[in-house]
Amino acid sequence: MKMGIEEKQQEVIDEFGVFSDWMQKYEYIIELGKELPLIDEKYKTDDHLIRGCQSRVWLNAAMDESGVILFTADSDAIITKGLIALVIRVLSGEKPTDIVGADLHFVKDIGLQEHLSPTRSNGLASMIKQMKIYALAMGRLPA
Amino acid sequence: MKMGIEEKQQEVIDEFGVFSDWMQKYEYIIELGKELPLIDEKYKTDDHLIRGCQSRVWLNAAMDESGVILFTADSDAIITKGLIALVIRVLSGEKPTDIVGADLHFVKDIGLQEHLSPTRSNGLASMIKQMKIYALAMGRLPA
Amino acid sequence: MEAEPMIIAPHNIEQLREEFPLLHQKVNGSPLIYLDNAATTQKPLYVIESITNYYTGYNANIHRGVHHLANLATDAFEKARNKVKRFISASTDSEIIFTSGTTDAINLVAQTFGKSTLQKGDEILLSVMEHHSNIVPWQMVAESTGAKIRVIPITSSGEWDLSALDTLIGERTRIVAVNHVSNALGTINPVKILIDKAHIAGAKVLIDGAQAIAHIPVHVGYLDCDFYCFSGHKMYGPTGTGVLYGKKELLEMMPPYRGGGEMIETVSFENTTFNRLPHKFEAGTPNIEGVIALGAAIEFIEQLGWEWMNEQEELLLQAATEMLHSIEGVKIYGTSKHKVPVVSFLAEGIHPYDLGTLLDKQGIAVRTGHHCTQPLWDWYKISGTLRASFSVYNNLEEIGIFKQALLKAISLLK
Amino acid sequence: MEAEPMIIAPHNIEQLREEFPLLHQKVNGSPLIYLDNAATTQKPLYVIESITNYYTGYNANIHRGVHHLANLATDAFEKARNKVKRFISASTDSEIIFTSGTTDAINLVAQTFGKSTLQKGDEILLSVMEHHSNIVPWQMVAESTGAKIRVIPITSSGEWDLSALDTLIGERTRIVAVNHVSNALGTINPVKILIDKAHIAGAKVLIDGAQAIAHIPVHVGYLDCDFYCFSGHKMYGPTGTGVLYGKKELLEMMPPYRGGGEMIETVSFENTTFNRLPHKFEAGTPNIEGVIALGAAIEFIEQLGWEWMNEQEELLLQAATEMLHSIEGVKIYGTSKHKVPVVSFLAEGIHPYDLGTLLDKQGIAVRTGHHCTQPLWDWYKISGTLRASFSVYNNLEEIGIFKQALLKAISLLK
Numbered sequence A, B: 001m002k003m004g005i006e007e008k009q010q011e012v013i014d015e016f017g018v019f020s021d022w023m024q025k026y027e028y029i030i031e032l033g034k035e036l037p038l039i040d041e042k043y044k045t046d047d048h049l050i051r052g053c054q055s056r057v058w059l060n061a062a063m064d065e066s067g068v069i070l071f072t073a074d075s076d077a078i079i080t081k082g083l084i085a086l087v088i089r090v091l092s093g094e095k096p097t098d099i100v101g102a103d104l105h106f107v108k109d110i111g112l113q114e115h116l117s118p119t120r121s122n123g124l125a126s127m128i129k130q131m132k133i134y135a136l137a138m139g140r141l142p143a
Numbered sequence C, D: 001m002e003a004e005p006m007i008i009a010p011h012n013i014e015q016l017r018e019e020f021p022l023l024h025q026k027v028n029g030s031p032l033i034y035l036d037n038a039a040t041t042q043k044p045l046y047v048i049e050s051i052t053n054y055y056t057g058y059n060a061n062i063h064r065g066v067h068h069l070a071n072l073a074t075d076a077f078e079k080a081r082n083k084v085k086r087f088i089s090a091s092t093d094s095e096i097i098f099t100s101g102t103t104d105a106i107n108l109v110a111q112t113f114g115k116s117t118l119q120k121g122d123e124i125l126l127s128v129m130e131h132h133s134n135i136v137p138w139q140m141v142a143e144s145t146g147a148k149i150r151v152i153p154i155t156s157s158g159e160w161d162l163s164a165l166d167t168l169i170g171e172r173t174r175i176v177a178v179n180h181v182s183n184a185l186g187t188i189n190p191v192k193i194l195i196d197k198a199h200i201a202g203a204k205v206l207i208d209g210a211q212a213i214a215h216i217p218v219h220v221g222y223l224d225c226d227f228y229c230f231s232g233h234k235m236y237g238p239t240g241t242g243v244l245y246g247k248k249e250l251l252e253m254m255p256p257y258r259g260g261g262e263m264i265e266t267v268s269f270e271n272t273t274f275n276r277l278p279h280k281f282e283a284g285t286p287n288i289e290g291v292i293a294l295g296a297a298i299e300f301i302e303q304l305g306w307e308w309m310n311e312q313e314e315l316l317l318q319a320a321t322e323m324l325h326s327i328e329g330v331k332i333y334g335t336s337k338h339k340v341p342v343v344s345f346l347a348e349g350i351h352p353y354d355l356g357t358l359l360d361k362q363g364i365a366v367r368t369g370h371h372c373t374q375p376l377w378d379w380y381k382i383s384g385t386l387r388a389s390f391s392v393y394n395n396l397e398e399i400g401i402f403k404q405a406l407l408k409a410i411s412l413l414k
């Protein structure tokens, strides 16, 4: 059966539970960054760029026939890309209302809350905000 | 014999020597302020006003036949007026070169140095400066 | 720490005075009595320590930093913004612009909103009792745009003459800029009435809150003013800090003021784009230390609470007023029913400078002179006053000593 | 105290580090290594204590006060002005204007001198390596006056291409505004040559000294520049302070910038006259605390002395440069022979943000990104770098740890 946002967060938390120091965590994030399926080149435009980040982050959202949103994204910084991969894994494929309401506690739980500070300019917080805005807008479209 | 600037300063210092507290000193200064011969009304104009003071201070300088400078002054604040009276007593009737070179140590010696701070806006420091400027200018005139 | 808040502002004057180290000193041999609070307030330990903590713990330049200290400093800076927002009940953090003071904030509005909207013949409405900082910036923008300045008159008690408003506010009125509280008289002005009238006429309203912010609760949402300005140093905070509140839609449409780092999005020699609010108006490295300490000052005021503060201040105002009335020949300027604890006065036949000097000799700090409101004194046909202004840490005993000192000084000068 | 000066700045790195309490902390489990000094320096106790002393001892609003505290504060404030004057060898205190920072100072000149003298077709000359704070103010005044901006190119080592000067400086050149030291590259620019050439062409020159002031002796009389700007927070002083030096005859003829208290002589609704220099440009309550602490920072630097500082900083620069050269794939941007201790670099194939993040995890604070010099990076065709910038309190051991941390981070990211 398909996992919900909460289960997926738990899965991420479990995965990170095995790491004993920051290096192992970052090695894993960097690994994820390398794996992230790239966004379609045609979306790497200023329209899809998230403002105010040190690293550039492009995000695209599309709704499939079943009414869930599929996110793709990319970044020129690999750590940002790895973090994005985690967020996408948790939110992509979910219904707009679930995305809008999601509390992404996993970032804090795995000890990466520093990346969520709204004043930190790595783009993770801005990206999550943008994902929710997409979900809000798409939730209003006729399914 | 006529006293010089230094003797006059010493005289003022001696006079103040008898006072044991600020009240007696200020009583005396206020007394002096009441006595100061007023400046001729025609000199109470903006031209004779000294800038940047909380109380208004008017100053006039004239050279007599014997080549000494006579100062008259007035202020709307009586303490300022009393202080001015002391300075005039010391500098008026002296030769331009003596005035320019005068070191008015008496203000400090009688414990009123606070009124000499260039940043204090009571006009005493500005007035002394203006007196020296007059003396400098008049010293250059043909006697 | 969150659970049981530290007591930084005890509701007991003697204990409260312990929080202000500066008060405990002698001046010219007498214990200091500091009655120049409208010029600047003293600072509680909590505020002073917030500065020390910043410089010994997490000083760093803010925004765009990836390192730990930069993140701590940025968070603290932005938290202070949020405290200001809450303190004056703005709707979003983006409406809070940090400046170097009230004067800077008013100039910002005059040079951006004013300059870009005023046209020849348009009118700016001020009042007779404005501080120079709320006059000169408008004179400068009036001169460059051809706008005219009109002035709300006052009554002899030092209140706006509201009967004049209907002829003063008209279709050419674009900007109304007035103070919430007069620094020279203490009058609390009925700004809400003026704001509503101005809005009906289509004008925008700037409130100079420099003297209000430490004495009365300010709710910009309720007031519905378009801009509100104040300084940190008059509210137990540090010098070099100030706030401009502006309605978001106005701030959005205003051109930027200062150019530089932080306020840009991208820069090239061909094309520069500006950052979002509030950063668009905050060029260069801000007064990080100061803003964080301003946040601490707000916490201090919030812990004191308006109710307790207003009660204390009302007592002080009444006592000072009665005391001055009891001295023959003393006249108070500013006798409105609605006042903050400020008394401006003259003693008959005595120059304020003389009286101020003899008070200082007795350890009492008051301000003398024009208090940066020359047009007000021109109206009263005097050149200035003595002003005693009180804060919550002043007490009734000080007013008693103040009286004796005044009597002594007056007798010396008579 | 005058007889035997306190040692506030010992000539011994370990003792000197004791004067900087912030340095002694762990970040992410490792001892902090602070290499972001070009963004802002840390503050010695002597400076921090000057703030505490002010607020616990003699805080008051300055100028025009008759009371004791106001006189103490005014004297301290004006003494700080005199220290600045001496520090940069200006000719009179009136040439020293206090601002809230370099950005504020440059905007002041652009909006007063610039706006009042520039005409359509006139030229402003900048360089490719300017900080945004020395670009955007000129773009704004260019837009409002119709002046044009021209740009001095650089060589690949990050130095001005002086061969281009003769075609760039011409009879339409009115203002040349360049930095003394590049914050992004560390280059010490040959400003004297440029100033002389500009003067021959009849142009005025503003030097952005934000990055020079803590590293090299500045003598405005020798340089003969017309304006010189810097910030307190980059020279061991507090945030929210800055200085504009201007030649007196220019400052005299310039229109005022901000209007308000302090900068006026008399105010009436009909006619306002302005105060003398330097007050004409200092509207409102200044950052009194900050200015006094800036004075303390100057004393600190003077006690260290240029000779000792330059020796230490040269050692650090050499060691850092060699260290980076020894790592494969690392490229330094800015390789002039004349540099302050700043190294900007990239590791091949690695985004600066990633490297900066992993350095931070190891306790090392460097800056990443565009460092507010986007046009410079456009010229290099990169989007930014990592920048490690050193101060006198850094030591060679830190450079060793920095190397290990870099190697570890690079191996993780490869």
Ligand SMILES: Cc1ncc(COP(=O)(O)O)c(C=O)c1O
Pocket (backbone or CB within 6 Å): C261, C283, C284, C285, C286, D038, D039, D101, D102, D103, D104, D131, D133, D134, D179, D181, D182, D183, D208, D210, D211, D231, D372
């Ligand atoms: C060369 C240069 N100019 C100007 C500035 C702006 O200084 P501030 O942000 O203190 O106004 C900086 C600081 O980053 C700088 O390095």
Ligand SMILES: Cc1ncc(COP(=O)(O)O)c(C=O)c1O
Pocket (backbone or CB within 6 Å): C038, C039, C101, C102, C103, C104, C131, C133, C134, C179, C181, C182, C183, C208, C210, C211, C231, C372, D261, D283, D284, D285, D286
């Ligand atoms: C009513 C009023 N407006 C403006 C100001 C200017 O404030 P600042 O000097 O902090 O800019 C003051 C302070 O004296 C004031 O009392």
